[in-house]
Amino acid sequence: EDQVTQSPEALRLQEGESSSLNCSYTVSGLRGLFWYRQDPGKGPEFLFTLYSAGEEKEKERLKATLTKKESFLHITAPKPEDSATYLCAVRGGSGGYQKVTFGTGTKLQVIP
């Protein structure tokens, strides 16, 4: 069974203090690793898709990287508006049924 573990569970940063969120995964046949941002009471907002080890993607202050066992979401000089829960998910399997499995998320709080 596919598994996704995110750490830390919660992270508190000062504005401008860069850090990384971790997503460790085990999956049968990775078809994609996804990062989402979720604000309280809202549905997840898509950020990135990574498909193969070594791949990197950037968007504003966020950069996602991927290895064969984990992914990191690097946040550079975060701002208070970056406060949210960040979810990692993997899509695995073969054939017609490819299930997406989510981690429990990292709740990020950026303090002014």
Place this chain on the structure above:
Amino acid sequence: GAVVSQHPSRVICKSGTSVKIECRSLDFQATTMFWYRQFPKQSLMLMATSNEGSKATYEQGVEKDKFLINHASLTLSTLTVTSAHPEDSSFYICSAREQGTTGELFFGEGSRLTVL
């Protein structure tokens, strides 16, 4: 990115009544939509996969007769919680994958169901 709209965002109902939640893909066609349930501080749990024009595929442990799913068109899926009970209170989120793309799921805004 693609836009998925979910309605209602909040609903409060009495125990024993049924509630319908709609999920629409606004600017793309989705042959497949997914319904998730999320408890506080927990991960999104896939309930079922909704297939346009055919029966939904339910995950193990999800009652088909309680959570009725209909995917009548390429842009609309509905989830009906039948005979709702307080333990059905949760945050329900739908998602869709754009037809012909490789994987990203786009999510609706979620529906907070409270059963009294």
